[in-house]
Amino acid sequence: MLAAAVSRVVASVTQKPASRVLVASCNYSNDTTLEIKKCDLYRLEEGPPVTTVLTRDDGLKYYKMMQTVRRMELKADQLYKQKFIRGFCHLCDGQEACCVGLEAGINPTDHVITSYRAHGLCYTRGIPVRAILAELMGRRGGCAKGKGGSMHMYSKYFYGGNGIVGAQGPLGAGIALACKYKENKEVCLTLYGDGAANQGQISEAFNMAALWKLPCIFICENNLYGMGTAVERAAASTDYYKRGHFIPGLRVDGMDVLCVREATKFAADYCRSGKGPIVMELQTYRYHGHSMSDPGVSYRSREEIQNVRSKNDPIMLLRNRMVNSKLASVEEFKEIDVEVKKEIEDATQFAMTDPEPPLEEIGHHIYSDNSPFEVRGTSQWIKYKSIS
Template sequence: MASLARVRLAGRAMPRTHLASSPALALSRRGVATTADTTQLQGALPESATEPFTLKLHEDSFQSYLCDTPSLDVSITKDELLTMYKQMQTMRRMEMAADALYKAKMIRGFCHLAIGQEAVSVGMEHGIDPNDRVITGYRCHPFAVLRGGTIKGVLGELLGRQAGMSNGKGGSMHIFTPTFFGGNGIVGAQVPVGAGAAFAQKYRGEKNCTFAMYGDGASNQGQVFEAFNMAKLWNLPTIFVCENNNGRSSNTQYFTRGDRIPGIQVNGMDIIAATQAVKYARNWAVDQDNGPLLLEFVTYRYGGHSMSDPGTTYRTREEVQRMRSTQDPIRGLQRYLEEWGIATEQDLKKLDKEAKAEVDKAVEEAKALKDLWTDIYYKGTEPTSMRGREREEVPLLLNAPLTSLRRLGVSGLSVERGWCRVLGVGA
């Protein structure tokens, strides 16, 4: 079996201690293996695509703090692995499309891509229940799709179009679904909000948990620790998920930073390990009712922080290139699939093409922007008027008496979703 280069494990000898900080050791101190191709097939492969078989994860896939590590034995099916492959490839294609649209100046403002981190978003979806809740920061596109959104909806949002999942009002950082709560732009603010979602689940006695996600950067915000404290105090079913794409903190062992909350550090480049960890976390918080847990996915972002960051000032091009060529989550899974005889190179190329076609089609489906003035207040509870940019710009008047409309010289009205919209204001 081909073994690619690894980055490991200077810190592994003392996993439960807080290690001294040294930039030179930043990568190697991250602890667990970050390889994407070291999982091994156990026994024979079944004929059926839906019959489970057993895989053995690399012994360094996890390390833990105040709890046991997840089992290294994984039960999985061929279908599931192929779905993971297709989804990761599709998510990467979507992010690449966003990159191209941004560079074509069709996307405004901020745009944070997660190319390289696909094993986390897709792996999570394979480990959790559809009714669990997920909330994250601004690097949110794949989660929005995987949690019930569409690629068209995400790209449409980035383009500020009507087809966007937030009608063009949220943009890259603000996309939601019934089980995904954004898409939040203020670094770290989503973490207590996620704990609040878990509070609601516990309040209602639901057998679900909330995954409150943040990056290693946000992990230093005070309110993240505030959320840790209350989640532990009230035994909330919150899984705090740190996507560690190589940050800078005094303690870079992010899975140990919950004080009395146990934690697991996970190889976030191997989707099978990522899924296994999420299943473990779910079992911990929901089935065992053990309260919160920290998950740290050690992952790697190929691009910069955002579109305006080349991502090469705090790391070298060589480092990025090395991670890309040796530890890519999609290439890793591709190797498994081919080596274990689950799919041929041709089969996978076909999936690649389908992923590309799906994204290309979504890109073409953008439409016009919706009205500026809806959705400020809950439908039916809106104030009677909101001010435009100047006195006579009265963009909407709800339930306003006709006399006051005439007073303003209104020439016409249209009604959309219960709103009276003033079409023209006469001089």
């Protein structure tokens, strides 16, 4: 009787590990060829391919990156409501295929500048989650030393989010001008929203970029709502990829990371060849409202949001494709989800316990490379030292 009981206990303990071994021993394909949606073209004879090769390693990497951005944004939402994050905060959950696909289509030394909805691009450009969350909470370990907050994060080759609507348009053209001047074959991705597309400075940037044939990819993230206004109510023409008039354009499925990747590769090659700028419209969707003060349900229905979640979610689409193509198993994705959740929780603990920057450092990092100099405070008698 005792022997039988022991055998039952041993069997129950070893059952789960045995199933994991079985999953790990399954043979998966190393790559597969997948169809992607054809891009709409403007002033272009040819566009990105309609098929692409997805490797198992790349697919798992893209999934983990998108899941990390999603979890990070949901954590930011929670921290804001708990008053750990103050000020402005614009979340991009739902738009993960845009930032991950764009990064997959360019080189690490290419340049990116975007709007205030910047957290996802911060991560894909190489800023760790802990540095992003710390910056959101105004802590010393943040990527901008706690001084920038949600809208002003920076790293090498990433020129941050910008609080002024559309200001990144001419700035991006300026970065592209530097690339052309240096003849380094680098390109600049300049992102803005459908609301900012109506700003005059975007058209001015188009003009200068076309006139000087700058290697600039202008990217409109069309998430259908500029603040609380549907695109049809704000724009006489919602074909944002045609807004460059004299600049060629692409309209891309922004919910498919592979479609975004291939379109970005095409656009980058176009710019590197010296043909000048190109406009990309990414058709995407955000689940949260415009900002934390916007519940996001007064100008659209909950059913609309749920419909996108259930049928066109970028993370779900990639996972289903990989499972159906025998590139990975459902169990593997669950393990990645657990790993990502732990990373977010660890980053949150770091950010919450990290100290705020001291007042003496308020004048630091005014310039990236400059000899120390004195900065006047709120009165001429208060002096701070600026250190690069």
